[in-house]
Amino acid sequence: SQQGEEDPQALSIQEGENATMNCSYKTSINNLQWYRQNSGRGLVHLILIRSNEREKHSGRLRVTLDTSKKSSSLLITASRAADTASYFCATDSGDSSYKLIFGSGTRLLVRP
Amino acid sequence: DTEVTQTPKHLVMGMTNKKSLKCEQHMGHRAMYWYKQKAKKPPELMFVYSYEKLSINESVPSRFSPECPNSSLLNLHLHALQPEDSALYLCASSQDKGQGPANYGYTFGSGTRLTVV
Numbered sequence: 001s002q003q004g005e006e007d008p009q010a011l012s013i014q015e016g017e018n019a020t021m022n023c024s025y026k027t028s029i030n031n032l033q034w035y036r037q038n039s040g041r042g043l044v045h046l047i048l049i050r051s052n053e054r055e056k057h058s059g060r061l062r063v064t065l066d067t068s069k070k071s072s073s074l075l076i077t078a079s080r081a082a083d084t085a086s087y088f089c090a091t092d093s094g095d096s097s098y099k100l101i102f103g104s105g106t107r108l109l110v111r112p
Numbered sequence: 113d114t115e116v117t118q119t120p121k122h123l124v125m126g127m128t129n130k131k132s133l134k135c136e137q138h139m140g141h142r143a144m145y146w147y148k149q150k151a152k153k154p155p156e157l158m159f160v161y162s163y164e165k166l167s168i169n170e171s172v173p174s175r176f177s178p179e180c181p182n183s184s185l186l187n188l189h190l191h192a193l194q195p196e197d198s199a200l201y202l203c204a205s206s207q208d209k210g211q212g213p214a215n216y217g218y219t220f221g222s223g224t225r226l227t228v229v
Contacts, residue, residue: 030211030212030214030215031214031215033217033218035218035220040200040223040225041222041223042116042118042202042220042221042222042223043155043202043204043218043220044220045217045218045219045220048216048217050215088154088155092212092214092215093214096168096212096214097211097212097213097214097215098143098160098162098167098168098212098213098214099157099160099168099214100145100157100213100214100218101157102154102155102156103154104153104154105153105154107152
């Protein structure tokens with residue numbers, strides 16, 4: 001089952017620009033996580049934001065969480081070609097702290 | 113050691129074969145997971161192990177059989193697979209403390225690309 005929907009499905013930007021990806025989810029959550037996946041490889045954990053947090057930063061990443069709207073956004077500032085990847089949000093399933101369910105993902109292309 | 117190691121990286125098997133995927137971590141994580149990912153789709157949860165016990169089986173067909181011999185190893189035994197089982201199989205691990213493992217960041221392996229012919 002899929003908990004989150006992300007938009008856009010695909011995003012193409014110029015190097016140096018900012019990239020914003022959005023994630024909406026359906027049930028109450030304890031936390032929301034963002035992962036990056038380079039083409040056909042394993043996922044890399046980027047950031048975790050808990051349900052009582054509204055914003056979190058890590059380097060060039062900024063994540064916001066709005067639990068009233070059941071949505072989150074990931075902002076990558078000053079993008080680089082190396083940021084080209086798929087980005088997934090993931091949440092616990094609401095009824096189980098043992099399931100991490102991934103959203104549909106955004107494919108980001110950063111053009112040099 | 114902050115890695116999850118999966119072997120093999122690529123596997124081609126016939127529908128009558130038996131094979132196993134292996135996953136190893138030495139981070140002291142007590143929760144381990146198998147995910148299946150088809151092209152351009154998100155990873156789908158298959159199994160969750162917590163302290164070497166199977167906690168969740170997401171209604172996975174019995175031709176997939178997980179095994180957790182100890183806290184560092186996770187296997188996925190494959191038997192009589194179908195071509196539609198061809199996918200990237202990802203192993204992951206995380207801490208498993210009071211709030212439950214889904215409240216911690218997961219560390220993923222680089223996956224096994226499985227092709228069933």
